[in-house]
Amino acid sequence: MSAELANIGWFFGVVAALALLFAAGLKLPVRIGSTSRVVTAVLVVGAALTVAILANVALFRHDAYLDLTREKAFTPSAEARDLVLALKEPIDVAYFYQKQNPGARALTTMLSQLERQNPNFHVQLIDADQSPALANSLGVRTYNSAVLRAGDRRIEVVTTDDREIALGLLRLMRQREMVVCFAAGHGEYDIDNFEFHTHFEGAQSHHHDASGLAVVQMEQHGIGRLRRALEKLGLVARKVSFATGQAIPDDCAVLVEANPRTAYSPKESELLRRYLERGGSAMVLVEPDYVLDDSIAAVLARAGVKIGDGVIVDPRDHYFTDEQMIAVSRYGTHPVTRGLSLSFYPGARPLETVAAADVRVVPLATSSTESYIISDRLGKRVEPETGPPAARIIVLASEGRITEAAKPFRLIVAGDADFVSNSFFPYLGNSDVVLAGIAWLTREERAPTMKPPVEVLPTVTLTGAQMRGIFIVTVLLMPGLVALAGVAMWWRRR
Amino acid sequence: MKTLRILFAKELNAILASPIGYTVSAVFLLVLGYTFSLTLFTTKVANLQYILHQMYVLSILLVPVLTMRSFAEERRSETLELLLTAPVGELSIVLAKYAATLTLVLGMFAASLLYALILDRYGEPDWGPIYAGYLALMLHASLLVAVGLLMSSLTENQVVAAALSIGTFLMLWFADSVSYLLPPPFDSVAINLSLIGHFKPMVSGSVFLSDVGYFVTASMLALFLATWGLAQR
Numbered sequence: 001m002s003a004e005l006a007n008i009g010w011f012f013g014v015v016a017a018l019a020l021l022f023a024a025g026l027k028l029p030v031r032i033g034s035t036s037r038v039v040t041a042v043l044v045v046g047a048a049l050t051v052a053i054l055a056n057v058a059l060f061r062h063d064a065y066l067d068l069t070r071e072k073a074f075t076p077s078a079e080a081r082d083l084v085l086a087l088k089e090p091i092d093v094a095y096f097y098q099k100q101n102p103g104a105r106a107l108t109t110m111l112s113q114l115e116r117q118n119p120n121f122h123v124q125l126i127d128a129d130q131s132p133a134l135a136n137s138l139g140v141r142t143y144n145s146a147v148l149r150a151g152d153r154r155i156e157v158v159t160t161d162d163r164e165i166a167l168g169l170l171r172l173m174r175q176r177e178m179v180v181c182f183a184a185g186h187g188e189y190d191i192d193n194f195e196f197h198t199h200f201e202g203a204q205s206h207h208h209d210a211s212g213l214a215v216v217q218m219e220q221h222g223i224g225r226l227r228r229a230l231e232k233l234g235l236v237a238r239k240v241s242f243a244t245g246q247a248i249p250d251d252c253a254v255l256v257e258a259n260p261r262t263a264y265s266p267k268e269s270e271l272l273r274r275y276l277e278r279g280g281s282a283m284v285l286v287e288p289d290y291v292l293d294d295s296i297a298a299v300l301a302r303a304g305v306k307i308g309d310g311v312i313v314d315p316r317d318h319y320f321t322d323e324q325m326i327a328v329s330r331y332g333t334h335p336v337t338r339g340l341s342l343s344f345y346p347g348a349r350p351l352e353t354v355a356a357a358d359v360r361v362v363p364l365a366t367s368s369t370e371s372y373i374i375s376d377r378l379g380k381r382v383e384p385e386t387g388p389p390a391a392r393i394i395v396l397a398s399e400g401r402i403t404e405a406a407k408p409f410r411l412i413v414a415g416d417a418d419f420v421s422n423s424f425f426p427y428l429g430n431s432d433v434v435l436a437g438i439a440w441l442t443r444e445e446r447a448p449t450m451k452p453p454v455e456v457l458p459t460v461t462l463t464g465a466q467m468r469g470i471f472i473v474t475v476l477l478m479p480g481l482v483a484l485a486g487v488a489m490w491w492r493r494r
Numbered sequence: 495m496k497t498l499r500i501l502f503a504k505e506l507n508a509i510l511a512s513p514i515g516y517t518v519s520a521v522f523l524l525v526l527g528y529t530f531s532l533t534l535f536t537t538k539v540a541n542l543q544y545i546l547h548q549m550y551v552l553s554i555l556l557v558p559v560l561t562m563r564s565f566a567e568e569r570r571s572e573t574l575e576l577l578l579t580a581p582v583g584e585l586s587i588v589l590a591k592y593a594a595t596l597t598l599v600l601g602m603f604a605a606s607l608l609y610a611l612i613l614d615r616y617g618e619p620d621w622g623p624i625y626a627g628y629l630a631l632m633l634h635a636s637l638l639v640a641v642g643l644l645m646s647s648l649t650e651n652q653v654v655a656a657a658l659s660i661g662t663f664l665m666l667w668f669a670d671s672v673s674y675l676l677p678p679p680f681d682s683v684a685i686n687l688s689l690i691g692h693f694k695p696m697v698s699g700s701v702f703l704s705d706v707g708y709f710v711t712a713s714m715l716a717l718f719l720a721t722w723g724l725a726q727r
Contacts, residue, residue, distance in 0.1 A: 068622030486516025
């Protein structure tokens, strides 16, 4: 802030100095010394131009900046700021930008602001057109490339977005490869599938599970979009199958079980229990119709979680007209839920917390207090089946120790899986929920999510009469009044 | 200061008594109002960025019409010599003409504030970029009027003065497009000479003080040269 004030001081100083110089210039004689009038004129004009150019160079080098947009579109994101603030080792950023690109110019401003946050963050802003040799020496071949260096590690990011720089920093600081393992072997969502479809909402509501197949036959959604987002965060996505009896690999920073369709065997449940005992992190996403094996239910119960049956119906908080598509805007207090916006869960089963020693369970997302549960999703009967309406847990986080001797585990369970599928992942806050969840599970709470800041254009709704009124005032009345004033003036002076 | 005030009142009266100011203002508001209403009805977006850019372009074309008379007419009718021999400084004469013309241009711009009020009435516009946009327009107008006066002070032909002004503005508008042809540091100079390069960020709500400085220093340079040129007579 003090640097900003100093630069504002520079601005007024430079303008005042220029005014004084010009005032002094007006006192110059018609001929300076023995020179002719023409030579004097050339000298004075040349000197004035030089002084004005130098003033602009000084202002450019001591620039101050104000972001007046409501969304602070030209101010570094909170994620980028937090990440830079947390830097413990020196990072050098050389940004080769193109001056004609306003986005790149905005990013130079943001990088300069970030540099002031932490002395470990050094920024070098380089005009790519003026320093091609320097760009070549660093292997930069594209405009608006940032070369991030820490020791002998190096990453190049081509961007005009500060979040991409933040993600680059995250990848640079990560000392080892971080692997997110996706469980396979039970018909789970495929991470190589990028298919998605739009949805129709009919009289029998909205279905994405096996019962839905009775209505419309379609391929299951994939979760390729989630995988891409993780890879953009610098994480490695890999499928693992432990149905063969092999242990869940130790290099799995997180195990994601997304929408299993067939039951676990007791041996597989035991492998999952051992993984959590070793201090593993897991995310379990199950759909309403999935029947849990007793063995896996027991493992989850040891982690403080019980997965209920049926489907939540929320007459108050739902997305569009589908009461089974639960919309959540208020979240439990947890590192995962910081700054989350509205998310929605198409067809969710209720979760419950159960008492477990050395385990802390926090509900992350719940339905409204008017929600109830039904079991017959396709039937006509929609009245509550489980007592009076009440808030139901949809997503929860659990952490602690499976046994006294075990290492601390982290677990996120959701009673819905398709909110992360390709069809729903990019919308509203869904991607934020799952990416923030994975960041917590990998113990990288500061990791920024990849959702870009969305500029919401303020819109107006006008009736026909209002449009006519605006047209008459702006096109006819205003120019007409001015023209009339002109005619009146001419008439008076005629 | 009193001399300046008297000269300013005289210049402003002259502008208000002339049909040029009313004609230019009416045309300006007609084109602007038409664009504003059609853009609003089509896009339904409550921001003024498009209109502010339109005002930028229109002012480049119309300000020379307002400034072309200021010195050129006085030179043609030989009243400039009379004015220069009066007990008033050249700086006061230039500043008075500058302030009077700028008042008219800013008055035209102020009329467009009605559009912002309409947006506020029917929507929730982001006021930050609107404030910054009007600041950019004021600075832009200041530069155009100063350069227009300088050009008018160089000739006694009004059409030549207007043509010189428009030519200069157009060159400044597109100055950055030739930067890739120039060696350093001239490429940077070309980029930083660009009118639109300094105008555009401000209209989007991103205010760099160096952009403000460009308009202020360039206006001061033009006013200095106009004053110094008159003093040499």
